[in-house]
Amino acid sequence: MKYIDEFRDGEVAQSIAGKIAHSAQGDRRYSFMEFCGGHTHAMSRYGLSDLLPETVRMVHGPGCPVCVLPIGRVDMAINLALQQNVILCTYGDTLRVPASNGLSLMKAKARGGDIRMVYSTLDALRLARENPQRQVVFFAIGFETTTPPTALAIQQAQLEQLSNFSVLCCHVLTPAAISQILESPEVRQWGTVPIDGFIGPAHVSTVIGSRPYEFFAEEYRKPVVIAGFEPLDVMQAILMLVRQVNDGRAEVENEFSRAVTREGNLKAQERVAEVFELRREFEWRGLGIVPYSALQIREKYAAFDAERRFDLEYQSVPDNKACECGAILRGVKRPQDCKIFGTVCTPENPIGSCMVSSEGACAAHYSYGRYKDMN
Amino acid sequence: MADVKRGYVRPLDLKSGRVDLTHGSGGRAMVQLISELFAHHLGNEYLGQGNDGAVLPAPMLDGKPARIVMSTDSHVVSPLFFPGGDIGCLSVHGTVNDVAVMGATPLYLAAGFILEEGFALADLARIVESMAEAARTAGVPVVTGDTKVVERGKGDGVFITTTAVGVLPEGLELGGNRARPGDVVLVSGSMGDHGVAIMSQRENLSFDAPIVSDTAALNGLIAAMLATGADIRCLRDPTRGGLAATLNEIAGQSGVGMMLRESAIPVKPVVAAACELLGLDPLNVANEGKLIAICASADAPALLATMRAHPLGQDAALIGEVSIDTHHFVQLSTAFGGRRIVDWLASDQLPRIC
Numbered sequence: 001m002k003y004i005d006e007f008r009d010g011e012v013a014q015s016i017a018g019k020i021a022h023s024a025q026g027d028r029r030y031s032f033m034e035f036c037g038g039h040t041h042a043m044s045r046y047g048l049s050d051l052l053p054e055t056v057r058m059v060h061g062p063g064c065p066v067c068v069l070p071i072g073r074v075d076m077a078i079n080l081a082l083q084q085n086v087i088l089c090t091y092g093d094t095l096r097v098p099a100s101n102g103l104s105l106m107k108a109k110a111r112g113g114d115i116r117m118v119y120s121t122l123d124a125l126r127l128a129r130e131n132p133q134r135q136v137v138f139f140a141i142g143f144e145t146t147t148p149p150t151a152l153a154i155q156q157a158q159l160e161q162l163s164n165f166s167v168l169c170c171h172v173l174t175p176a177a178i179s180q181i182l183e184s185p186e187v188r189q190w191g192t193v194p195i196d197g198f199i200g201p202a203h204v205s206t207v208i209g210s211r212p213y214e215f216f217a218e219e220y221r222k223p224v225v226i227a228g229f230e231p232l233d234v235m236q237a238i239l240m241l242v243r244q245v246n247d248g249r250a251e252v253e254n255e256f257s258r259a260v261t262r263e264g265n266l267k268a269q270e271r272v273a274e275v276f277e278l279r280r281e282f283e284w285r286g287l288g289i290v291p292y293s294a295l296q297i298r299e300k301y302a303a304f305d306a307e308r309r310f311d312l313e314y315q316s317v318p319d320n321k322a323c324e325c326g327a328i329l330r331g332v333k334r335p336q337d338c339k340i341f342g343t344v345c346t347p348e349n350p351i352g353s354c355m356v357s358s359e360g361a362c363a364a365h366y367s368y369g370r371y372k373d374m375n
Numbered sequence: 376m377a378d379v380k381r382g383y384v385r386p387l388d389l390k391s392g393r394v395d396l397t398h399g400s401g402g403r404a405m406v407q408l409i410s411e412l413f414a415h416h417l418g419n420e421y422l423g424q425g426n427d428g429a430v431l432p433a434p435m436l437d438g439k440p441a442r443i444v445m446s447t448d449s450h451v452v453s454p455l456f457f458p459g460g461d462i463g464c465l466s467v468h469g470t471v472n473d474v475a476v477m478g479a480t481p482l483y484l485a486a487g488f489i490l491e492e493g494f495a496l497a498d499l500a501r502i503v504e505s506m507a508e509a510a511r512t513a514g515v516p517v518v519t520g521d522t523k524v525v526e527r528g529k530g531d532g533v534f535i536t537t538t539a540v541g542v543l544p545e546g547l548e549l550g551g552n553r554a555r556p557g558d559v560v561l562v563s564g565s566m567g568d569h570g571v572a573i574m575s576q577r578e579n580l581s582f583d584a585p586i587v588s589d590t591a592a593l594n595g596l597i598a599a600m601l602a603t604g605a606d607i608r609c610l611r612d613p614t615r616g617g618l619a620a621t622l623n624e625i626a627g628q629s630g631v632g633m634m635l636r637e638s639a640i641p642v643k644p645v646v647a648a649a650c651e652l653l654g655l656d657p658l659n660v661a662n663e664g665k666l667i668a669i670c671a672s673a674d675a676p677a678l679l680a681t682m683r684a685h686p687l688g689q690d691a692a693l694i695g696e697v698s699i700d701t702h703h704f705v706q707l708s709t710a711f712g713g714r715r716i717v718d719w720l721a722s723d724q725l726p727r728i729c
Binding site for chain 2: 001004008009010013014017044045046047048049050051096119231346347348350358366367368369370371374
């Protein structure tokens with residue numbers, strides 16, 4: 001497959017692995033956080049950690065859209081489907097996120113909720129057109145990658161005066177999450193989460209560009225290398241990070257230059273700015289309440305805001321006590337450090353959100369890497 | 376009595392007619408549907424007798440009473456028609472294959488139809504014709520059947536349950552519990568074709584090169600493989616859950632592990648591309664005309680050659696080995712140079728978001 005196979009070449013991987021091993025010689029240990037679940041997934045699926053020297057450790061970050069979705073938000077969506085009788089549509093992975101009362105959207109569907117999986121916001125709009133007598137709510141989740149399509153859908157709905165369409169907006173922002181991690185006591189005071197640098201998001205960066213990360217590099221003295229989601233991208237980014245650390249540099253470098261520019265996708269940014277504004281605060285699973293870390297629909301498009309239309313109020317719900325998703329999302333713990341990992345909590349019966357999506361750190365480790373925990 | 380005139384019966388309107396509740400009511404309309412559609416296409420000496428059941432000769436092999444293998448499978452595919460096949464031929468292939476991978480020669484099929492009120496008779500006719508064609512090609516006649524009609528909204532057009540019966544020679548024991556460390560894992564061809572064909576149809580995705588389901592009856596290929604005398608431990612068709620689920624099943628049953636080589640597993644480029652796009656892993660995607668064989672490693676070259684000589688096994692490949700593993704993991708050495716588990720799926724594969 002052209003443009004894919006080139007980035008999965010085993011021989012090139014060995015050669016980069018050699019360079020990493022060579023550069024990472026000596027006593028120093030390197031600890032990098034891959035922010036995105038897409039990177040976590042790629043690393044597990046291609047067995048990438050087998051190619052890294054012991055001195056290089058990767059810490060999984062919170063960049064998995066369904067992982068950071070708090071229970072209370074999923075409850076709102078379930079409530080819309082079961083109590084308000086709307087057609088609730090959302091992206092596939094969201095369906096299995098555990099919510100209150102042992103429910104998930106998938107289980108709510110079995111209880112009679114009209115819940116549909118869509119591949120794109122266009123499908124959600126189509127559902128609204130085809131069902132004029134029903135309310136159709138798009139449960140919009142995800143980072144900056146999925147935000148522009150939601151903005152477009154809202155604008156299109158206004159253009160068509162689709163009065164039965166609305167959006168339950170749960171879009172969140174990458175830079176705010178990175179700040180939260182860097183400001184956390186584990187990183188700043190206690191040093192329990194050593195982070196020498198970040199692998200920056202792939203798809204998110206195609207939208208927001210590389211510029212937003214310059215602040216982290218400068219302010220926190222942490223190198224950032226933006227990388228694509230293919231395994232060679234990740235290997236190359238790790239090599240670039242090791243070299244930055246060795247040189248004492250803290251810069252934003254762009255490994256994913258085939259898709260990411262410094263400015264990003266200006267058109268998409270414009271649309272997003274037109275439809276959305278910053279939310280004063282938003283609760284993340286794992287990170288807690290993070291100020292200005294999410295988006296809400298502007299007054300101008302209030303008619304398409306499901307929270308206003310159905311008078312929804314967010315209620316915070318604590319995670320299952322035994323679940324370590326919070327610590328795992330902050331990089332404090334690894335999946336295998338959680339007591340219920342692989343016992344009570346499995347992909348078949350996820351207790352925490354990290355076990356749901358293939359991008360979640362727990363699901364990735366369970367599905368691809370758990371043989372390493374066994375002797 | 377002989378010269379009593381038969382009442383005129385208007386033939387079924389196979390062009391624009393639709394299934395209605397009378398077609399399942401046990402009256403003349405049902406008899407007409409059966410005779411003009413089912414018996415017409417599927418007809419054979421057993422079905423033609425029109426009795427409640429088929430009377431079949433006691434199965435013999437080499438002059439001795441033979442063991443019977445029986446398997447049943449319900450088919451609920453959506454869409455009903457897909458590139459490379461439809462629910463009709465699929466319902467024959469699926470069940471014939473289930474019997475054949477036991478090492479048995481499939482002999483007869485039974486078919487139960489659940490039709491939804493309002494279903495186009497023209498579509499039903501296409502499905503039954505395709506079923507008849509598949510049964511002919513496989514050499515396994517449909518000897519008895521049943522039809523029910525449910526109200527509109529209570530079915531999904533048509534559901535078909537088929538049951539197949541076959542005979543198994545004495546001494547031939549294939550089973551998922553017989554894989555031994557050192558054995559090798561063979562597949563008869565490319566993985567994921569059927570599931571991706573269905574999925575791309577469902578999601579309205581079109582590709583330059585069409586993705587066609589591999590649905591086919593494997594009894595011919597299996598007969599050729601058994602005739603080699605190779606020490607085959609187990610045969611299985613990797614349908615739902617794909618290669619990953621089937622190998623995990625066998626690893627669990629046999630109490631062994633497996634180590635596969637990613638680069639050796641055949642996947643068509645267009646299927647791989649569609650999987651990339653949809654966020655799927657071809658190893659988890661269903662096949663309907665492929666088999667997995669676990670066999671003694673010494674016999675692998677000859678067996679592989681025989682498979683490749685058969686039209687349904689041209690792309691057969693040796694993809695890995697059975698290993699000792701108390702955790703019964705199926706592992707994969709990736710083309711990239713790493714290692715990972717090939718796991719069961721928790722549920723349907725869901726597309727990734729980011």
